[in-house]
Amino acid sequence: MRYPFLKFLLLVTLLSFVVAQDVQPSDPQASPTDSSNQPPPAQSSSPLDPTSSTDPNQSNTPTPTNNGNTDSLAPTASASDVATPSSTPQTVDPNVCTALKQWFDSTNGNSWIVRNGWDSTDMTSCCSWYNVRCSSIGQVIEVDLSGNNLVGQLPDNFGTFPNLINVDFSYNNLTGPIPSTIGSAPNLKVINFDVNQLSGTLPPSIGGLVNLTYIHFKNNTITGGIPNTWSGLQKLLGLYASNNQLNGPFPDVVTSMISLQALYIDNNQFNGLLPMSLGNMRALTTLNAKGNHLLGTIPDVFGNLTSLNSLYLSGQTFNGSIPESIYSLTNLVYLDLSNNRLKGIISPGVGNLTKIQTLMLSRNALNGPIPAEIGKLTQLQYLALNYNALNGQFPSDIAPPALGYCYASPNQFQICPDPSIANDPNTMAFQCSIDCLVNSKKKSAASLTMTTFSTFLPIVIIVTMTTIL
Structure with a gap:
């Protein structure tokens, strides 16, 4: 009992380590009622x-x-x-x-x-x-x-x-x-x-x-x-x-x-x-x-x-x-x-909609890849494809220049664009904040934090015990 303050500090450190192990990163895409999926006011x-x-x-x-x-x-x-x-x-x-x-x-x-x-x-x-x-x-x-x-x-x-x-x-x-x-x-x-x-x-x-x-x-x-x-x-x-x-x-x-x-x-x-x-x-x-x-x-x-x-x-x-x-x-x-309850693919014919500004296909059972033609819709401002079963590789294309709101997650994309593309603000992958991009970033950040904490905690404990003894 010669060093009560140091023993108290050691106890708080150990408790912090236990609590940190239980903290998991949250998934912003988990809720189907995500208010971020609301569009902006449109113009008449x-x-x-x-x-x-x-x-x-x-x-x-x-x-x-x-x-x-x-x-x-x-x-x-x-x-x-x-x-x-x-x-x-x-x-x-x-x-x-x-x-x-x-x-x-x-x-x-x-x-x-x-x-x-x-x-x-x-x-x-x-x-x-x-x-x-x-x-x-x-x-x-x-x-x-x-x-x-x-x-x-x-x-x-x-x-x-x-x-x-x-x-x-x-x-x-x-x-x-x-x-x-x-x-x-x-x-x-x-x-x-x-x-x-x-x-x-x-x-x-x-x-x-x-x-x-x-x-x-x-x-x-x-x-x-x-x-x-x-x-x-x-x-x-x-x-x-x-x-x-x-x-x-x-x-x-x-x-x-x-x-x-x-x-x-x-x-x-x-x-x-x-x-x-x-x-x-x-x-x-x-x-x-x-x-x-x-x-x-x-x-x-x-x-x-x-x-x-x-x-x-x-x-x-x-x-x-x-x-x-x-x-x-x-x-x-x-x-x-x-x-x-629509199913099937989004046809490449979507590229014919050259005047389209708002395209809402979310909350159906559509599958297959996102056609590259969507990236060529130069007037497109609002795109909602989320809550379907779209799969394959998410497009690596440049986003339509007018696109301001894009929702493509959750879906079932197996392949994500290269990070150099996914991190480019001009691409659809960046504009649409796809699952794999968002989750990998969050998980990587959480993993790095936990690894760093786990590495240095034993050193802190050893130094503290040595001081006490």
Whole structure:
């Protein structure tokens, strides 16, 4: 007991050695919910901006605003569609103003954020009411009450508006069904019910609106399917139905809408197979059907959809291989087939996607090597191939110059590039932080630390004991 401090120091040293033996390096790739696999905000590039919304089934799907589901609206009626409003108040059909006043009364008008004129008792002056636009001869042609705290159920009186072209009720708290008489306003071109609390089914009468170009009703609780009567919407350019409770088979009726460019039916409850008639939608530029219950193989019918630039089919139970016709879509910018059960290889035909910016194939059962053609996709910014069974040698190629986000682990690569390549920031191996590169670095560092500690610890013990004795 002559040297209690030195004995205490010896005991602490020995305990540190025991604890160090039990410490193991962690594997950052071990968790399938790795938040690092989230993409950056994408930039919008389309005038038909989508309703891309949060998908409860996805874990690593980007949300390009050309998306998939943050959202900006498709254009409302253009200047050429809407007659020039009069600069002076016009006398209006009293029946029209009365019908508008019923909207005010039924939706708690006194609590609207802006209600200028709407509380008037003059039923010939509604051209001067807040956001009511009229033609030069006093016809009500546009009403925009978006984001104005409308609460309650709209009256079913749309048959009173023979000249109405554009109506916008988005971002309010409307409840109940979409009024069935909305199909009785024959000149409607744009209808917007986005982000309300609407329920019930879609009115079949809308199919009679032969001039309709855009219809929005995303983020509601609408049920049922898309009525077959809507096949008459031959001028429809955009259908936005994301985030509802629509159900039944894939709505085959949309394939008869020959002018349709943007179709958003994501995050609903559609089930069954994709129809072969999908190949008839030659005007389609965006198809977003992610987050439904679709299954079976993806039909090989995309060769006709030469205008397609965005395809989102993630979060389903699709099986089989990726159709070769998808690789022929030379205008494709966004492709998301993640979170399915797809198998087979990634075809070298992927090199045809020369405009692709976002390529999402993660969480499937794809195998085989990563084709070298991916390295030649000069516009590629976001690549997700992780959680597959890809194997062989990881490519030694230089990464696409625009690539900013790449996820390729875990997979089953047996051969890694030479360290001189793997450590080169310009290569895909470096950009994608592949398994073998990351793990070998961590294990080597841990091994070196443990070896050094094990070598010098006995010397410390001997010196300490000699001092004590």
